Amino acid sequence: ETDGLDQPAVGDVYKRQLKPRADGGMLREITPRPQQAGNPYKPMLATVVETIQETGNIKTLRVVLDDPEQMANFTYEPGQVGQLSVFGAGESTFVINTPPSQKEYLQFSVMQAGEVTSAIHRLSPGDKVGVRAPLGNFFPYNDWKGKNIFFVGGGIGMAPIRTIMLHVLEHKADYGKVSLLYGARSPRDMAFSYELEGWLANPDLDCALHRQSLRRLAAQGGSDPQRADRAEPQPGQLRGRALRPADHDQVHPAGPGKTGLPAREHRDHAGKAHEVRYRHLWPLQHRQPLC
16 A cells, blocks of 8 residues: 555655545645755854844844855755754754845844843844754645735744745746735834835735834835725635734734624635634725735
C-alpha cells in the first residue's frame, strides 16, 4: 500500500503526485524547502544595519550576513523563520518578514516579552548577531493561485502576513482579488505604520484599516478618513490566513446587532485547522468593499 505514492524504478527518486487515496482523501505534494547550507546548528554571523521602533514593544531589525557569498546565495520561502541570537543572552525564533525578492537584508520584527527579546531590543546598528536560517515550513502560496486571498493580521501577527502578502502582490497576475484587514488594540499598536499609506494606495490591494488608525494616518499627512462601509466577505473562492485572532476581537466592538457583519466563520487555506469569527468589526475603513 503506497497511499497514493508512485513506486519508483530501481535507482529512481520517488515522484510524489497528488492522487486519491482509497478513503477519498488527497495527499499534498511535498515541495522541497530551502535550508541553511553547512552546519544548521552553527549561526551565521550578521551585522545589524538598521533598527525601526514599530510600537512601544515591537522593534524591527534589518541584518546583513557578514559573508558576502552567504548573503548573495541566501534563499527562503515566504513564512520561513530564522533563529536570531544575541551572544551572551540566547536565541529565539522570528519570521523573516521580507519577501524572498528582497536581497539587500533580512528583516525580523520582535515583540519584547522576555530576556532574549529584551536583549534584541537593545541592539543598535553595527552590533553583531547570529542567524540560523531559513528554518521551518512556508505558506502554500502555490495552492492559492487563481483564488481570492483575504489576509487578516494585527499587532506582531502582521509580520508573517506582510511577508506573504508582499510576495503575492509581486505575483498578482497569478491570484484573484487580494484583501487585507488590519487592526490592533489601539493605533499605537499598528506595526509597519509607515507602509500603510502605500498599502491603501496600491490598486492591487483592497486594504481595510481600524478607523482610528486611518485617522492617525491622516493626522500624519496621509489619506483623509473615508466613509466607513459595512462589508460582508462572501464565501466561494475566498481564502484567508488569520493570525492572532484574539487581537481582532478588540477592534471596536460595537455590540450585538450594530455591525452589519454576521458571525461568519473564515477558515485558513486548508479550511480546517483555524477559525476566526468576525465579532462586530465595526467601524472599518477601506477604499471599497472587501469582496
